[in-house]
Amino acid sequence: MTRGARSVRRTSGPRLGVPPVPPPRSQRGVAVLTAMLVVTIGTVIAVNLMWEATLDQRRTMASLAADQGLMYAQGAEAWAADILREDLVESPDADHMGEPWATELPPLPVEGGVITGRLEDLQGRFNLNNLVQQNGEADPVARAQFERLLSTVGLDPAIAGAVVDWLDPDIDMQFPDGGEDAAYASTDPPYRTPNSLITSPSELMAVNGMDRETYAALAPYVTALPIGTTLNVNTASDVVLASLSETLDLSQATSLVEERGDAGFADVDSVFSGLVEPDMLQRIDSVTEHFLLTATVTLGTTQLTMRSVLQRDASGITRPLFRSLGVE
Numbered sequence: 001m002t003r004g005a006r007s008v009r010r011t012s013g014p015r016l017g018v019p020p021v022p023p024p025r026s027q028r029g030v031a032v033l034t035a036m037l038v039v040t041i042g043t044v045i046a047v048n049l050m051w052e053a054t055l056d057q058r059r060t061m062a063s064l065a066a067d068q069g070l071m072y073a074q075g076a077e078a079w080a081a082d083i084l085r086e087d088l089v090e091s092p093d094a095d096h097m098g099e100p101w102a103t104e105l106p107p108l109p110v111e112g113g114v115i116t117g118r119l120e121d122l123q124g125r126f127n128l129n130n131l132v133q134q135n136g137e138a139d140p141v142a143r144a145q146f147e148r149l150l151s152t153v154g155l156d157p158a159i160a161g162a163v164v165d166w167l168d169p170d171i172d173m174q175f176p177d178g179g180e181d182a183a184y185a186s187t188d189p190p191y192r193t194p195n196s197l198i199t200s201p202s203e204l205m206a207v208n209g210m211d212r213e214t215y216a217a218l219a220p221y222v223t224a225l226p227i228g229t230t231l232n233v234n235t236a237s238d239v240v241l242a243s244l245s246e247t248l249d250l251s252q253a254t255s256l257v258e259e260r261g262d263a264g265f266a267d268v269d270s271v272f273s274g275l276v277e278p279d280m281l282q283r284i285d286s287v288t289e290h291f292l293l294t295a296t297v298t299l300g301t302t303q304l305t306m307r308s309v310l311q312r313d314a315s316g317i318t319r320p321l322f323r324s325l326g327v328e
């Protein structure tokens with residue numbers, strides 16, 4: 001090794017005890033900015049990940065609560081079926097507002113929340129599907145009754161003809177106030193008449209002459225049940241009772257409801273035989289087989305309302321005909 005080579009090592013290598021030469025000021029500024037940028041990007045990514053994780057957690061919780069709520073609501077259906085079976089055993093000849101099924105239960109605590117439920121008699125309302133008979137022909141007695149109901153709530157009785165055309169299987173317009181396909185061809189968007197039974201009374205909003213506002217006036221008094229159901233006068237409102245006859249006005253019907261109270265009429269035939277036509281007398285009754293269950297389940301921040309149309313047969317077995325889910 002030569003002296004020259006040793007001299008090169010001494011001048012180019014690190015020497016102990018001598019501090020490194022600091023980089024120029026501008027380079028230090030770039031390093032600080034880069035470090036800040038890295039920390040900022042890291043923080044943004046971390047916050048984003050936490051946000052996504054929280055959303056996922058909330059979505060999973062809401063989904064689980066919805067599933068659990070549906071099961072509780074179906075449990076409420078089973079509970080309603082028990083009450084209705086007991087009612088048939090206890091009082092098979094009458095269904096009225098003084099019976100246990102008609103009482104709304106106080107909120108029932110369940111794991112993680114609360115459930116409420118109430119039953120209503122759907123046969124206390126006018127059944128829109130009775131506007132046609134089993135053979136598809138329009139039913140004139142039911143139509144006249146519906147026209148009176150429309151007048152009582154302040155709507156145009158001509159709507160009845162449009163509803164008949166909506167339901168009946170043919171495409172011949174009920175002259176002069178009906179409405180088959182041609183009546184809906186100019187709407188935006190255009191649509192056709194279903195020419196079949198209604199599954200939900202809210203379908204009326206699509207019928208010629210009706211809209212959301214007019215439907216709201218009629219909704220408390222109508223229902224959509226299988227053809228041929230009778231009207232339970234023990235639970236019908238005064239507006240519905242007034243539709244039973246041309247000669248029965250709203251004030252008389254209100255008096256009848258007051259006289260009836262919650263206990264129902266002791267003898268329906270003797271009360272109504274002098275008030276309504278024989279044709280109509282055959283269409284009223286003191287019992288019912290169709291009920292509406294409204295069950296609301298609240299689990300944390302999740303709320304679910306299920307409406308079930310329940311049919312109770314002569315043996316006391318109850319089955320759902322139609323269900324809808326939403327919020328109360």
Ligand SMILES: [Ca+2]
Nearest residue numbers: 087091094095
């Ligand atoms: Ca009963």
Ligand SMILES: [Ca+2]
Nearest residue numbers: 165168170195
């Ligand atoms: Ca039709």
